[in-house]
Amino acid sequence: MSSTAAVTAAIERVPVEICKGMNGLEKVVLREARGSSAEVYLYGGHITSWKNDHGEELLFVSSKAIFKPPKPIRGGIPICFPQFSNHGFLEQHGFARNRFWSIDTNPPPFPTNSSTKTFVDLILKPIEEDMKIWPHSFEFRLRVTLGPSGDLMLTSRIRNTNTDGKPFTFTFAYHTYFSVSDISEVRVEGLETLDYLDSLQNKQRFTEQGDAITFESEVDKIYLSTPTKIAILDHEKKRTFVIRKDGLPDAVVWNPWDKKAKAMADFGDDDYKHMLCVEAAAVEKPITLKPGEEWRGRQELSAVPSSYCSGQLDPQRVLLGGRN
């Protein structure tokens, strides 16, 4: 297929709009027939909006977010790669979140559910500056899909394209900022009794107690070997977020609370009350890829009316369609 034909095919298949966002930065807008939508900035490959079919925003983005390189955008879904947080010698959370990604007009074959046609493929390859700090050649393909019922799916495919025969190792997270009505009314289910590393206590290992997780102070924990489904219940909004993940064993839970909120220039003093980060991640056991090898990490988010009680995390019931 000629390159022009490939571009045309991609446009026919992907009914998306590309326009200018904040500070003239390019963004892609995905819209589903029933009214849900999502926005992704090429800067960072960063999701900045996910709305349900009533037009309600489901992600938190700070009103003080700075949409200006090299600062990463505060909120939405930053991609942490090739390093999560300060677990290594690179800048905090790696460099993918403050690089310019491109639209991948001709991605390699990808198994797609035939009912989901609203998606965009992005690609990130290292620039010279990256090779100086992380001397590896890679192709990072990100597919962002909006399902017919408004679910948001992110699939990352990372390939080692080194020609020097060297493997590379990375850690990763989808650093999702969920919008919540009031953090003190929120409960997370699915992480009870698990081991976690507490980033506020030198990454020491502890075991979570048996109750659902609630919030009354700063939290920064990496839950290990977590189930593939986690739920965030927002009592006030009567809304439940369900996170499904694959290839991402860990889950980071972060809320900076009042003192750290005040110390962040791109975060409002009271913003901590209205957000919660639950991040599907691969941190404890870094991923190693040999040249030619590819890794996949997938996250699927749904927002549904809260219709179940405490201790009954049953996404089959939550998601009326009973999908697993």
Ligand SMILES: O=P(O)(O)OC[C@H]1O[C@@H](O)[C@H](O)[C@@H](O)[C@@H]1O
């Ligand atoms: O301010 P940043 O670099 O976006 O990071 C925010 C937070 O991200 C979380 O994932 C980390 O666990 C926290 O330790 C960190 O403070």
